[in-house]
Amino acid sequence: MPPESPAHVPVLRDTVLRWLAPRSGGRYVDGTFGRGGHTKAILEAAPGARVLGLDKDPEAAPAAAALAAGEPRFRFLAGDFSELGSALDRVGWDLVDGILLDLGLSSPQLETPERGFSLRHDGPLDMRFDPGSGETAAELLDRLEEREIADLLFGMGERRSRAIAWRIVGRRPLRTTGDLRAAVIAAVGPRRGRIDPATRTFLAVRSAVNREPQVLAAALHEAPGRLRREGVLAVISYHSGEDRPVKHAFRRLAEEPRFELGTRRPIRPDEDESGANRRSRSACLRILRRIEDAPGEIVRPDGDGR
Ligand SMILES: C[S@@+](CC[C@H](N)C(=O)[O-])C[C@H]1O[C@@H](n2cnc3c(N)ncnc32)[C@H](O)[C@@H]1O
Numbered sequence: 001m002p003p004e005s006p007a008h009v010p011v012l013r014d015t016v017l018r019w020l021a022p023r024s025g026g027r028y029v030d031g032t033f034g035r036g037g038h039t040k041a042i043l044e045a046a047p048g049a050r051v052l053g054l055d056k057d058p059e060a061a062p063a064a065a066a067l068a069a070g071e072p073r074f075r076f077l078a079g080d081f082s083e084l085g086s087a088l089d090r091v092g093w094d095l096v097d098g099i100l101l102d103l104g105l106s107s108p109q110l111e112t113p114e115r116g117f118s119l120r121h122d123g124p125l126d127m128r129f130d131p132g133s134g135e136t137a138a139e140l141l142d143r144l145e146e147r148e149i150a151d152l153l154f155g156m157g158e159r160r161s162r163a164i165a166w167r168i169v170g171r172r173p174l175r176t177t178g179d180l181r182a183a184v185i186a187a188v189g190p191r192r193g194r195i196d197p198a199t200r201t202f203l204a205v206r207s208a209v210n211r212e213p214q215v216l217a218a219a220l221h222e223a224p225g226r227l228r229r230e231g232v233l234a235v236i237s238y239h240s241g242e243d244r245p246v247k248h249a250f251r252r253l254a255e256e257p258r259f260e261l262g263t264r265r266p267i268r269p270d271e272d273e274s275g276a277n278r279r280s281r282s283a284c285l286r287i288l289r290r291i292e293d294a295p296g297e298i299v300r301p302d303g304d305g306r
Pocket residue numbers: 008009010011031032033034035036037038039054055056057060079080081082102103104105106129215
């Protein structure tokens with residue numbers, strides 16, 4: 001039997017629920033289904049609520065299929081949350097009551113060496129959320145010029161970006177996560193503090209492989225306009241490169257009369273949660289709420305729409 005993948009504990013679960021405040025008849029989108037922790041919480045919180053789950057990782061599909069088999073209020077579409085609009089059109093939903101994006105990696109992705117995300121386990125240098133499409137991390141690092149690699153790392157806040165890029169290029173082709181980590185350590189030396197010296201490099205490469213900034217920008221452009229009045233967009237990010245565009249997009253939108261910020265400051269897990277779940281430590285939740293209908297917008301009554 002294959003080893004069981006580690007369970008994923010949904011981050012800021014109760015806080016997300018408080019903000020989404022699921023109601024019977026409400027429609028919610030979980031744009032990052034993962035193993036469905038937040039989806040299940042929404043379905044349990046309001047007996048008449050419906051959830052559309054999206055995830056681009058094919059390994060999310062079995063958990064989604066198992067949930068959908070026993071729960072008619074849940075539907076799953078394999079795909080990218082940047083295509084939120086077409087997913088909603090496919091299920092016949094115009095406006096929705098809540099959209100959640102819980103960015104980053106699920107525990108099974110992080111802990112499965114074959115996915116190539118892990119700093120701790122050696123595996124193929126892949127890092128694609130959808131292993132069926134696009135360039136792997138190894139292919140990307142083979143293709144880019146040294147200066148482009150340095151820019152990528154610098155963009156993620158890596159101060160030793162040039163030295164690391166030089167080592168990466170000198171050791172090409174890199175084939176495993178261990179090769180990449182070793183190149184970083186050759187450039188900057190071994191771990192001194194709590195944080196692995198290759199953390200920022202891994203984040204930068206993963207972000208580039210999955211075009212994360214572009215995908216997030218597309219979702220932030222699309223999602224607010226699909227909220228019903230009183231609808232909430234909740235985004236959980238895990239590093240400043242993810243949080244910054246969310247902060248700026250939400251602040252800009254809150255200048256319009258139809259939106260307001262849930263809180264001025266990001267919401268973080270309390271000590272109990274960050275003590276119990278390491279993954280939650282860097283989490284940062286931002287909330288945008290729609291408070292007015294757009295002029296001329298037709299809000300459809302609560303039809304079934306499935
Ligand atoms: C942090 S996990 C979500 C965990 C989930 N909230 C739970 O409780 O199980 C992030 C998930 O988002 C998915 N993902 C990342 N980028 C995506 C994208 N652009 N479109 C759809 N899913 C994406 C990943 O495959 C991963 O399963």
